[in-house]
Amino acid sequence: MVLIWTQFGVKNKNVNVKCKVRPMHRDDSSNSTSSGESKSDQEVPCLSIKPMGKDFYKVLGVSSDSNEDEIKRAYRKMALKFHPDKNSEADAEDKFKEIAEAYEILTDPKKRSIYDQFGEEGLKNGGGMSMSGQTNSPHYSYHGDAHATFSSFFRGSDHFDIFFGTDADGEDDLFNPFSRFTFSHVGGGGGPHGNDGLRRGRRRLQGLAVIQELLVTLEEVFHGCTKRMKITRRRLNPDGRSLRMEDKVLDVVVKKGWKAGTKITFPREGDETPNNTPADITFVLKDKKHSQYKRDGSNIVYTAKITLKEALCGCTVNVPTLDNRMMPLPCSDVIKPGAIRRLRGEGLPHPKMPAQRGDLVVEFQVLFPDRIPPQSREIIKHSLAKC
Incomplete structure (x- = not known):
């Protein structure tokens, strides 16, 4: 008979099994095996077992x-x-x-x-x-x-x-799913585990967030407002497979003083697919161009146009404010082009401390005449002789 015993040597992916074989005769005693190995013992490959499962x-x-x-x-x-x-x-x-x-x-x-x-x-x-x-x-x-x-x-x-087409300003481009949504301004100032073919215990993927600009006026930032935004999105039917289009209105709350670039996110209000949880929708504030002001953080800048005479002889400029008042600004000194004056606390609310406000910065633009009559030219020369 032949007695075979094995030793397992494991290396890398395969389990290599080697067998030590020693021939035995019928008349060999079962107790005659020495504790040491016989010289006739041979170690030979017996079989190779590959692990089951994925590679x-x-x-x-x-x-x-x-x-x-x-x-x-x-x-x-x-x-x-x-x-x-x-x-x-x-x-x-x-x-x-x-x-x-x-x-x-x-x-x-x-x-x-x-x-x-x-x-x-x-x-x-x-x-x-x-x-x-x-x-x-x-x-x-x-x-x-x-x-x-x-x-x-x-x-x-x-x-x-x-991959995601994100540029330096944080805008999505190349693979942005934003094109799947329709937005319109309509007025006013899945659980952690999936189904539907996913393996049990695995979390469902979520689509990329949809980014949408939200234009706001400086008056809306000054007072705070709620913008009602209508979206059209894809949603699963009760069968869990087919999709339907549905409209929804989202109320986007804009708080006083919020700066351009502020993000307001509505979790899982976007498209839904059989294998994905709904995407988030994020609105990013953007200042709408204003007819009178430019924004500089919590300050607003107003350009006051005055004549050369007013710049040299003094004047009082009436400056409009965001809350529809007129602030008189007396100017008795000579005003040079580009000079600025400040109306403290007449700007926008600070986003973190709305009770405090920035400044209304008045920047002067001096309007020079196209021509001066000869008689006036002589008077000006005489008057400005020592300037």
Whole structure:
């Protein structure tokens, strides 16, 4: 008879099984085996067992001895290719999640070590299997947010800006889904776990936030206001698959003194798809051009036009305010072009302290005559002889 016993040597992804074989004769005693190994013992390969489950190296298109930088480069390439907001193929989302899962495991030294030794089953079994092949610890399953993994990987990098089309001013362009929405001004001054084909326990992805400019006048910023904005968006029908178009009016509250660039976000009020939670809608304040003022933070600048005579001889300028008053501004000194005067506390409210206000800055523009009569020229020469 032949007695075979095995020793397991584990390396990389494959479990290489080697057998030590020693021939035994019928007349050998069962107790005659010495504690040492016989010289006739031979160690020969017996069989090679490949772990069952996904080949995460193959998913990312890298070899099993790839370093972390190579894995990151491969993930960047694959994630950009299969991101659902860029790839419209039916299986793009599943592929994207599989890529994220592979990246999470292969960039975690502990998980990668377990995976290299025991494969995906080893991860599910907590790093090992019992002799009967049954699990001996809780199952591992991927519960990551593929979109969050993607965003955290690319956030702050050139690749994120290129993919999402974000320019220096924070505006979305290339792949901005804003074009899917219709906005109009109509007056007035999913749970954490998904369904519908997603694997149980996985979080649903969320579409990119929709950015929309919200024009406001300086008077609206001065007093505060509520803007009613009508949107048209896609929503799921009760069957969880088909979509319908629906209108909704959002009340955007603009508080006193808010500056241009202030963002007001309505969570999950945008488009919804079977596999995504609704996108956020963000309104970004933008000052509407004013006929009389320019804005400078909490200050407003008013240009007062005066004649050369008024600039030299003095005058009183009536300055309009945002709350429809006229403020007299006496000027007895000579006023040079570009000179400024301030009306303290007549500007816009400070956004953090609305009870305090900026200044109304009066900038003078001197209007020179096109011509001077000869007799007036002589008088001016005589009057300004010592100037």
